[in-house]
Amino acid sequence: MNQEQTNITTGKQIRHLRTQLGMTQEELAGELNVTRQALSNWERDVNEPDLNMLKKICFLFGVNMDDFAKDNKIIKSSDRVKDHGEVFTPKRIVNLMLNQPEILAKINDLTATFFEPSAGEGAFLVELLKRKLKVAMEQSSSAKLFNTKSLLALSTLYGIELLEDNVEILVMNMITTFNVEYSRIISTRFDSKINQHVLDSAKVIIQANMVQGNTLKKTTTDGSPIIFSEWKSKPGNKVQRTEYTFESIINQGGPTGTVQGATEEMDLFADTSYFDDSKKEESKMRQYTLCSWTSIYKQEIA
Ligand SMILES: C[S@@+](CC[C@H](N)C(=O)[O-])C[C@H]1O[C@@H](n2cnc3c(N)ncnc32)[C@H](O)[C@@H]1O
Incomplete structure (x- = not known):
């Protein structure tokens, strides 16, 4: 497993799910009732959404909380998504x-x-x-x-x-x-x-x-x-x-x-x-x- 694979964070997963749905940061922030800056901070792993917010995000994208667990990631790296369409099904x-x-x-x-x-x-x-x-x-x-x-x-x-x-x-x-x-x-x-x-x-x-x-x-x-x-x-x-x-x-x-x-x-x-x-x-x-x-x-x- 290369360095990038082991380094898939909650933020990267949120960004991936958002872009997969074709949503802008403004649109998703609006849905979640937070500022665009707060969402941007989560996506860049400056900080993490709290548990309730994570639940809301999971509900919106139709994924399980489990999918954010460390050994249950739905993507391994953005390169692999780009090159091979690799997104695992929750x-x-x-x-x-x-x-x-x-x-x-x-x-x-x-x-x-x-x-x-x-x-x-x-x-x-x-x-x-x-x-x-x-x-x-x-x-x-x-x-x-x-x-x-x-x-x-x-x-x-x-x-x-x-x-x-x-x-x-x-x-x-x-x-x-x-x-x-x-x-x-x-x-x-x-x-x-x-x-x-x-x-x-x-x-x-x-x-x-x-x-x-x-x-x-x-x-x-x-x-x-x-x-x-x-x-x-x-x-x-x-x-x-x-x-x-x-x-x-x-x-x-x-x-x-x-x-x-x-x-x-x-x-x-x-x-x-x-x-x-x-x-x-x-x-x-x-x-x-x-x-x-x-x-x-x-x-x-x-
Ligand atoms: C969207 S993922 C889905 C994986 C799995 N079916 C799931 O639902 O979790 C697509 C998978 O297809 C593989 N793949 C991409 N192109 C392929 C090809 N030409 N032949 C076989 N597998 C391919 C990727 O490596 C990736 O693991």
């Missing part, structure tokens, strides 16, 4: 967006995929994972079934992120969330022990599904094509993993429409019937052996 907004009926329906369908083309640190993907694991729990009558269904739920979440440090945090956030939620559910709901093969397989799925690259160019940082794995459920708690280039998925019909414009979440592999078999062969990268969900960690090639 938790409250994530929840509002995911509570829409059509998204809820997809969350309840354990096989429905979500794709985040600009994943950041995983604001949406982490929350989707928590919700999908809850559905997996509700649909499982035993620990054994939950071991499979939790991995199936995880395998439907895909993301691309441009910046290396964000991808590292994204992967870490997904692994931590899976480990914490899986362990909690397996012990409290199923009174069972953690299966290390589930955790190891989850790690492989996350590392395959969260890719560092450029969504627009469909390439990784070294210019090679982005490759995604499809995890297809097969009878007998088995899974078939197959790799495709991101380009071939896009060119042959997917992703199939935007689920939520603002979140830019889309279906990926939502309907693989758009691949006719010959094209599927061309775009196929690698074929793994058919295996049980809990053996994914072995990554055996056919």
